[in-house]
Amino acid sequence: MTASEKPSARRRTSPLDPAVSEANEVSAVDETDRQIIRLLCANGRARNVDIAKTIGVTETTVRKRIARLLSTGAIEVVAIPSPSLAGLNLSAIIGIKTELHTLRAVCRSLAALPEVRYCGYSTGRFDLIIEAFFADQAHVLSFTTDVLGAMEGITAVETSLILEIEKFSFDW
Incomplete structure (x- = not known):
């Protein structure tokens, strides 16, 4: 071959x-x-x-x-394993703004990160929305500052921590 x-x-x-x-x-x-x-x-x-x-x-x-x-x-x-099995007890939805010419490259880079469960292109206030899982608040801080902050093309980040999940469904 x-x-x-x-x-x-x-x-x-x-x-x-x-x-x-x-x-x-x-x-x-x-x-x-x-x-x-x-x-x-x-x-x-x-x-x-x-x-x-x-x-x-x-x-x-x-x-x-x-x-x-x-x-x-x-x-x-x-x-679908529970993130808590891996010690990832904190989840966040993160809105990301990018320089538009870097949008696809940034999305591919984000999708490759182990913390990121979901990455999608978005309209409105953010160019990308990701869902990510973390071990603790220090992990969130390190991810947003050291990883996202160092990624070329990202211009703004807004993180919303999920405090409690009322419904998690795969219904269609």
Whole structure:
């Protein structure tokens, strides 16, 4: 296999990401697909036979639809560890302003940081919004001053700490 034939690493994308080539297939979900997705959101380990009984279709239908949804990138079934397992007990939503010509480079740099769980382009007051997890307040301070403060292209940062989570849902 030559270097040009090596498969590229799959990067996680949003169904809204223009890089998703199957965008038409992703948007072609019907009500049965939606029911399957809702049940998987509630329990990613649900058995196909149980899903089938719940929505009134055959197990084969569920198995084939889940396979299609997975292969097109419409869904991903993943385990999401609690940040507290890693000692990350403090979460923050951080709004970031950038020099516009550095926007994409800054976003890529932020997305690569281990503290950052979510990074998205935004309209309005901030160019980027990130969600990040920290061990403690000193970690937040170090991240905002030493990491974000040193990143070329960032012109302003506003950090909002999450005090308590009332709802955390993957419902669709």
